[in-house]
Amino acid sequence: MDFALTGEQETWRDTAAKYLADERAAGDSDRTWADVTGLGWLDSELGTVELALLAEQLGHARSPLPWWSTIGLAGPALRAAGREPRRPATLAWAEEAGPGTLAALLAPHRPGGGMSCTVAADGTVRGRKVAVPHAAEAVDLVVAVAGPDGVELRLVDASALRPAPTDAGPAGLDPTRPAGTVELSGVASTPLVAADASGDVLAAIRRRTLALLAAEAVGVATRALAWAVGYATTRTQFGRPIGANQAVAHPLADLYGQVETARSLAYRAAWSVDAEPGPVADRAVAAAAVAGREAATAACETAIQTYGGSGFTWEQPLHHWYRRAWWLATFDGTVADLRAELAASLLDGASGQDAPGR
Amino acid sequence: MDLRDSAEEAAFRAGLRDWLARSVPVTTGTAGAPARGRWDDVDAVRSFSAALHEAGYAGLTWPVEYGGRGLSPVHQAIYLEESARAEAGEHIGVIGLGMVGPTVIACGSPAQRAWYLPRILTGEIIFCQGFSEPEAGSDLSAVRTLARRDGDELVVTGRKVWSSYAHLADHCLLLARTDPDATRHRGLSCLLVDLRTPGVTVRPIRQMTGEAEFAEIEFDEVRVPLDAVVGEIGDGWRVAMTTLAHERGTFGFTLTARLEVAFRRLVATARARGRDTDPLVRDQIAARYVELEGLRWTNRRALAELRRTGTPGPETSVVKLRWSQAHQRLTALAVLLTADGRPDGWDRYWRREMLRSRANTIEGGTSQVLRNVIAERVLGLPRSY
Numbered sequence: 001m002d003f004a005l006t007g008e009q010e011t012w013r014d015t016a017a018k019y020l021a022d023e024r025a026a027g028d029s030d031r032t033w034a035d036v037t038g039l040g041w042l043d044s045e046l047g048t049v050e051l052a053l054l055a056e057q058l059g060h061a062r063s064p065l066p067w068w069s070t071i072g073l074a075g076p077a078l079r080a081a082g083r084e085p086r087r088p089a090t091l092a093w094a095e096e097a098g099p100g101t102l103a104a105l106l107a108p109h110r111p112g113g114g115m116s117c118t119v120a121a122d123g124t125v126r127g128r129k130v131a132v133p134h135a136a137e138a139v140d141l142v143v144a145v146a147g148p149d150g151v152e153l154r155l156v157d158a159s160a161l162r163p164a165p166t167d168a169g170p171a172g173l174d175p176t177r178p179a180g181t182v183e184l185s186g187v188a189s190t191p192l193v194a195a196d197a198s199g200d201v202l203a204a205i206r207r208r209t210l211a212l213l214a215a216e217a218v219g220v221a222t223r224a225l226a227w228a229v230g231y232a233t234t235r236t237q238f239g240r241p242i243g244a245n246q247a248v249a250h251p252l253a254d255l256y257g258q259v260e261t262a263r264s265l266a267y268r269a270a271w272s273v274d275a276e277p278g279p280v281a282d283r284a285v286a287a288a289a290v291a292g293r294e295a296a297t298a299a300c301e302t303a304i305q306t307y308g309g310s311g312f313t314w315e316q317p318l319h320h321w322y323r324r325a326w327w328l329a330t331f332d333g334t335v336a337d338l339r340a341e342l343a344a345s346l347l348d349g350a351s352g353q354d355a356p357g358r
Numbered sequence: 359m360d361l362r363d364s365a366e367e368a369a370f371r372a373g374l375r376d377w378l379a380r381s382v383p384v385t386t387g388t389a390g391a392p393a394r395g396r397w398d399d400v401d402a403v404r405s406f407s408a409a410l411h412e413a414g415y416a417g418l419t420w421p422v423e424y425g426g427r428g429l430s431p432v433h434q435a436i437y438l439e440e441s442a443r444a445e446a447g448e449h450i451g452v453i454g455l456g457m458v459g460p461t462v463i464a465c466g467s468p469a470q471r472a473w474y475l476p477r478i479l480t481g482e483i484i485f486c487q488g489f490s491e492p493e494a495g496s497d498l499s500a501v502r503t504l505a506r507r508d509g510d511e512l513v514v515t516g517r518k519v520w521s522s523y524a525h526l527a528d529h530c531l532l533l534a535r536t537d538p539d540a541t542r543h544r545g546l547s548c549l550l551v552d553l554r555t556p557g558v559t560v561r562p563i564r565q566m567t568g569e570a571e572f573a574e575i576e577f578d579e580v581r582v583p584l585d586a587v588v589g590e591i592g593d594g595w596r597v598a599m600t601t602l603a604h605e606r607g608t609f610g611f612t613l614t615a616r617l618e619v620a621f622r623r624l625v626a627t628a629r630a631r632g633r634d635t636d637p638l639v640r641d642q643i644a645a646r647y648v649e650l651e652g653l654r655w656t657n658r659r660a661l662a663e664l665r666r667t668g669t670p671g672p673e674t675s676v677v678k679l680r681w682s683q684a685h686q687r688l689t690a691l692a693v694l695l696t697a698d699g700r701p702d703g704w705d706r707y708w709r710r711e712m713l714r715s716r717a718n719t720i721e722g723g724t725s726q727v728l729r730n731v732i733a734e735r736v737l738g739l740p741r742s743y
Binding site: 001002003004005006009049229232233240241243244245246249250252253254256257258260261262263264265267268271272275284287290291336338339340342343344346347 | 359360361362363364367432435625628629634637640641643644645647648649651652653655656658659661662663665666673676679680726728729730732733734736737738739740741742743
């Protein structure tokens with residue numbers, strides 16, 4: 001039992017932090033994607049712990065990269081078909097009438113899973129997908145469609161789409177996490193995952209994505225806390241730094257505890273995804289997702305409060321992290337949904353307890 | 359990072375689990391509710407403590423030369439997890455084993471080590487801790503109890519409060535002022551005092567649960583030999599800090615293991631009262647589970663840090679702070695679940711636990727003090743005023 005990061009993992013994390021602190025990381029996306037590939041962020045040998053450390057740093061920097069959708073959402077489906085994600089990619093699963101969340105898509109084990117998007121015998125797909133993360137930037141689209149035997153995952157080249165996907169625009173919670181609508185009007189596709197295996201792959205996608213986003217949320221929270229602490233240390237009122245006032249310091253101490261427990265859960269969940277997939281990992285991931293999401297919004301809110309009036313201004317960049325925190329808080333369901341999932345696992349199962357001492 | 363037990367740790371866990379299954383007396387009360395306070399039957403606690411020692415589970419992390427097993431804090435953590443899961447009682451020397459013993463090992467004289475350590479391990483002598491006073495709770499440097507030198511003896515006069523299990527204990531690790539002219543934490547000394555010495559009066563303090571887990575100790579001209587001083591005279595502050603550092607060591611595992619048991623009982627209560635299908639109750643149970651898991655894995659991260667650096671960092675304050683809140687929320691939820699007036703044992707049990715949990719944010723460092731520690735020592739914020 002050793003919960004310490006290895007030296008390699010620490011180096012990996014620090015290198016990512018260094019790159020993301022650079023101006024270049026916020027620059028034009030083609031060049032950034034080349035950097036990301038060069039840095040090995042899409043390498044197949046990366047474990048989920050390494051990916052989580054990366055996600056944490058991307059959250060810390062509030063990076064707009066579609067890396068998480070490529071490696072978390074599309075990656076497992078591509079790899080199940082023996083392909084490597086090399087270009088920005090995403091997964092389209094939600095439909096207006098069909099399952100709205102990945103969890104909902106996984107729940108009904110009936111052919112088609114309640115979806116209206118279909119695939120014809122010649123491989124062309126038809127239908128409309130909504131709320132597709134990074135739809136306008138993704139080059140490869142993994143789409144969940146109803147086939148004759150159930151849900152299939154198929155690959156669509158975004159360049160073949162007419163009209164091209166557009167982002168929903170800045171109305172979204174976080175403009176750097178846009179989602180768009182994809183029209184599939186008889187566009188060609190290639191098979192990735194057949195109906196008999198799609199349930200397992202979708203479950204793996206969800207597990208990994210939620211684990212990565214939990215780590216990202218911890219990164220967001222860490223950054224917001226650091227900002228608040230920095231401000232409380234330097235900003236003076238009544239002749240002293242405001243952090244000398246317990247009314248300011250104590251919420252930050254509480255927040256530190258919240259962020260650190262969320263970090264423990266995020267790392268544990270990432271480890272669990274590879275080491276103990278199945279119900280144990282699902283529970284670990286749900287707990288990490290709940291703690292991470294709550295920590296991220298709480299951290300941003302406390303930071304804004306610590307800054308006072310200036311924290312509420314557009315010029316103060318805090319609101320960008322706050323937007324990301326809220327995006328994270330609502331991705332693929334809410335904290336309440338995740339807790340309902342945990343309750344089902346704890347109260348409706350036979351044992352209701354994790355096996356001790358793994 | 360590997361969160362699995364090593365082969366050796368797994369073997370230790372399996373052996374312990376097997377031993378606990380054979381050795382823990384069944385103490386379930388009516389309708390599946392647990393029996394009352396763990397110190398009710400002192401003889402039972404004593405005999406279980408002796409059995410623990412005989413099986414080699416007392417003083418796991420103590421050096422072999424002092425009768426311990428010389429094992430790592432990981433083994434101690436495994437012990438705490440497994441014994442809580444088995445709902446085993448604690449060793450009667452919980453303060454002696456966890457705090458006084460390590461302090462004597464670190465700061466005591468060879469004679470003190472030879473006499474006290476084996477007796478703490480077997481449970482033959484029970485220790486309490488005499489640090490807090492009516493005017494010096496969180497602020498130990500304000501200790502007023504006086505230990506005046508008189509030839510080869512110190513004469514102790516003063517009053518200690520909130521001393522857990524003092525009414526069961528026969529010895530006390532006492533923090534007293536040996537130099538009234540020295541300011542604050544300078545003129546303090548730590549003494550090992552036999553509570554059967556003339557002039558000592560122990561008065562149990564009844565708490566809001568109706569029980570008396572702690573006591574007030576009055577010292578009236580109590581004569582203590584000079585060789586009872588741990589470390590040097592005037593070195594009491596350092597000795598006391600050593601004791602408190604050991605309190606923090608793996609204590610988080612003890613707290614979390616108990617929370618795990620409480621969580622299991624919460625689930626059992628919800629089922630017994632047919633409330634496990636209520637969506638609001640389910641949401642709250644899941645929330646309590648996330649808190650529990652957060653503590654479990656933060657303990658493991660802290661343990662990894664302890665293994666690397668040898669000392670627990672101030673980050674461990676986080677576990678105490680959050681555990682106390684988590685436990686209060688859990689017991690409050692349980693009382694609401696059993697508020698239908700059905701007397702099945704669970705109602706009485708949870709009422710007691712809920713009332714007892716009020717002390718959690720006060721005992722062993724108040725939440726306010728812990729927040730100050732985190733703000734100043736971890737976050738680097740300026741000293742508060």
